[in-house]
Amino acid sequence: MSQSTTIQQTPLHDWHAAHGGRIVDFAGWAMPVQYASIVDEHNATRAAVGVFDISHMGRLAIDGPDAAKFLDAMVTRRVDNMRPGQIRYGLMCNADGGILDDVLVYRYADGTTIFGQAEYGLVVNAGNTPKIVDWLTDRQIEFAARLRDLTSETAMIAVQGPQAMAIAGELTDGDISSLKYYTGRQVNVCGVPTYVSRTGYTGEDGVELIVTADDAEPIWATIIDKCVAFGGRAVGLGARDTLRLEAAMPLYGHELSESIDPVAAGLEFAINADDREFIGRDAILAARRANGGRVRVGLQLEGRRAAREGSTVLAEGKVVGEVTSGTFSPTFGRPIAMAYVDRLVASDGTELAVDIRGKSAPATVVSLPFYHRSR
Amino acid sequence: MKPEELKYAKSHEWVSISDEGGNQIATIGLSKFAIEALTDLVFMELPTIGQQVKPGEACCEIESVKAVSDIYSPVEGEVIAINEGLPDRLETLDSDPYGEGWIAKIKIASDAGASDLMDHATYEKMCQESE
Numbered sequence: 001m002s003q004s005t006t007i008q009q010t011p012l013h014d015w016h017a018a019h020g021g022r023i024v025d026f027a028g029w030a031m032p033v034q035y036a037s038i039v040d041e042h043n044a045t046r047a048a049v050g051v052f053d054i055s056h057m058g059r060l061a062i063d064g065p066d067a068a069k070f071l072d073a074m075v076t077r078r079v080d081n082m083r084p085g086q087i088r089y090g091l092m093c094n095a096d097g098g099i100l101d102d103v104l105v106y107r108y109a110d111g112t113t114i115f116g117q118a119e120y121g122l123v124v125n126a127g128n129t130p131k132i133v134d135w136l137t138d139r140q141i142e143f144a145a146r147l148r149d150l151t152s153e154t155a156m157i158a159v160q161g162p163q164a165m166a167i168a169g170e171l172t173d174g175d176i177s178s179l180k181y182y183t184g185r186q187v188n189v190c191g192v193p194t195y196v197s198r199t200g201y202t203g204e205d206g207v208e209l210i211v212t213a214d215d216a217e218p219i220w221a222t223i224i225d226k227c228v229a230f231g232g233r234a235v236g237l238g239a240r241d242t243l244r245l246e247a248a249m250p251l252y253g254h255e256l257s258e259s260i261d262p263v264a265a266g267l268e269f270a271i272n273a274d275d276r277e278f279i280g281r282d283a284i285l286a287a288r289r290a291n292g293g294r295v296r297v298g299l300q301l302e303g304r305r306a307a308r309e310g311s312t313v314l315a316e317g318k319v320v321g322e323v324t325s326g327t328f329s330p331t332f333g334r335p336i337a338m339a340y341v342d343r344l345v346a347s348d349g350t351e352l353a354v355d356i357r358g359k360s361a362p363a364t365v366v367s368l369p370f371y372h373r374s375r
Numbered sequence: 376m377k378p379e380e381l382k383y384a385k386s387h388e389w390v391s392i393s394d395e396g397g398n399q400i401a402t403i404g405l406s407k408f409a410i411e412a413l414t415d416l417v418f419m420e421l422p423t424i425g426q427q428v429k430p431g432e433a434c435c436e437i438e439s440v441k442a443v444s445d446i447y448s449p450v451e452g453e454v455i456a457i458n459e460g461l462p463d464r465l466e467t468l469d470s471d472p473y474g475e476g477w478i479a480k481i482k483i484a485s486d487a488g489a490s491d492l493m494d495h496a497t498y499e500k501m502c503q504e505s506e
Contacts, residue, residue: 033441034414034441038415039440042440238441303418304438305418306418306438308442328417328418328438328440330440357443
């Protein structure tokens with residue numbers, strides 16, 4: 001594959017630039033980190049609704065009679081019994097159990113046309129898309145399956161928050177209120193064919209929409225107008241990060257990497273290891289049996305100074321772990337962090353310390369997620 | 376203080392130098408541009424009185440939801456006063472960055488860094504170009 005140094009733009013780039021979006025390079029994409037205040041964007045999502053351009057996420061379609069069998073061999077989660085419309089969160093691992101990426105596997109609902117003939121799809125992390133495309137391309141040869149990268153010809157928009165379903169419902173021809181969590185189907189949103197799924201990365205209820213690149217800007221503009229009327233707004237990657245951190249959702253490159261296995265990451269729910277084979281299975285079973293090493297925990301700190309990625313976690317002056325993500329939580333008004341720590345100090349309530357740029361700050365292990373939305 | 380009458384460091388600190396009893400005293404703070412770029416301030420650490428500072432070295436820090444940033448002293452010398460209440464009312468940095476939002480006063484020991492300071496017009500131009 002040729003290595004491109006060009007920064008990619010989503011179909012909504014001009015809108016972001018024209019609306020005060022502060023554009024940064026994120027995983028090779030020019031993305032808005034914020035439009036104004038991260039805290040305001042965060043709070044709008046928790047209180048009403050936030051709209052996110054997530055077109056940088058990789059969207060892959062898998063065609064062919066062996067599509068399910070192929071994905072089943074690649075993903076820690078069972079794929080071959082998925083029903084049309086279902087979506088599952090899973091991991092792609094290497095043979096050592098190291099996490100290559102965390103992915104959503106889609107079995108497209110009956111009647112879906114916007115992905116061509118494909119019956120299955122994947123949504124992968126932006127920074128991992130080239131790696132995953134290469135990984136799958138090298139392995140699809142044994143299967144009657146074909147991979148297509150639809151990232152540049154489509155766009156993806158997340159609408160998240162307590163008002164998200166009402167807003168999405170008003171803009172949709174047909175009923176989406178019956179859409180269950182982790183399911184999707186193709187409907188018309190603002191009159192254009194859209195794959196709507198009840199998924200998200202904020203800890204709120206809501207939907208993620210996939211449309212063709214050409215349809216992206218008009219549908220985005222209509223959704224924004226509607227959301228503003230409900231007290232919502234466009235939200236950049238800055239608040240996307242604080243929202244997902246409060247919801248304790250792992251982020252690749254922070255909580256997940258090729259040197260971390262799904263057991264350490266606390267993602268047992270995403271492993272279906274019974275009666276099936278997939279890449280990394282043996283290593284994952286071995287990690288389960290070993291029951292050692294560090295595990296992912298939540299930390300709550302006092303004061304206002306946040307522990308950040310790379311901060312050392314200490315117990316009685318001894319290094320017992322490292323922070324992988326940390327911020328000042330807008331919802332709780334205090335610093336929170338996720339960290340990997342030794343199992344002996346991983347239970348809730350354990351009093352630890354974090355070295356924040358040379359100063360020790362008390363930190364307490366707390367159960368994840370930090371934030372549960374009220375239902 | 377009027378922003379037009381201040382000098383600015385490349386790292387977005389402003390400085391105002393006055394003569395007090397034969398000593399050159401620098402008052403420093405952060406520019407409006409810097410405060411707007413940081414947004415969502417949550418924490419600030421002031422320098423300590425008696426601390427020796429010099430250009431290019433971090434003398435204290437400011438933290439937003441997104442990240443931590445160092446604040447650099449534009450001059451060399453000793454910290455003789457700090458704006459004690461500022462960390463408890465960080466909004467002052469935004470509402471009055473060149474007045475109540477001052478950070479510290481430094482007794483200047485040498486002219487190190489002086490030639491790197493910009494006047495207001497040059498600083499404004501640098502900020503516009505970085506946007």
